[in-house]
Amino acid sequence: MLALPNILTVLRIALVPVFVLAFWLPGDTARWTAFVLFAIAGISDGLDGFLARKYDAGSDFGRMLDPIADKILVGVALMMLVADGRFDGWKLVPALVILSREILVSGLREFLAGAQVGVPVTFLAKIKTTMQIVAIGAMILGPIADREVPGALAFAYIALWVAAGLTVATGYAYLRAGLAYTRKVDRGLPAA
Secondary structure: OOOHHHHHHHHHHHHHHHHHHHHHOOOHHHHHHHHHHHHHHHHHHHHHHHHHHHOOOOOHHHHHHHHHHHHHHHHHHHHHHHHOOOOOHHHHHHHHHHHHHHHHHHHHHHHHHHOOOOOOOOHHHHHHHHHHHHHHHHHHHHHHHHHHOOOHHHHHHHHHHHHHHHHHHHHHHHHHHHHHHHHHHHOOOOOO
């Protein structure tokens, strides 16, 4: 459990309350701090998986905790942005799609794991996570980014819509695996 990839995963979870605190403090410095903390947590997601593969340091603990850490990070960040007024009307839709997919996939993963059906992580899923981190990170900076780079906030909203589309596409793989398993079982066929 003390392998570096697992430490990075635990660090990602530990950074979330610090990110929340920095997010709610007033001033540009606090918002930049929240952005940096979120970026570090987001980068650690890719780094822990890379290190686990490179050094054959994968573990059941890491496989269990990594998706939980991702969902905590993304879910909390989206809720903070909603509370901050970044989303209204149609702008709320991609955030709701992303959160709904994460809940759906969590349930499907649990079900499929109990049925001993594996769904490998795809390259598209990694792109989806990257897009979520980039879009949410840009939204955390919000008006600060827009002052420095006009149109940055518009880019963030577009990136979030792209991430939501990728979220639906990658979630479909889990749904398809779950439905295929239940159809086999319902017909009395071997599940494997």
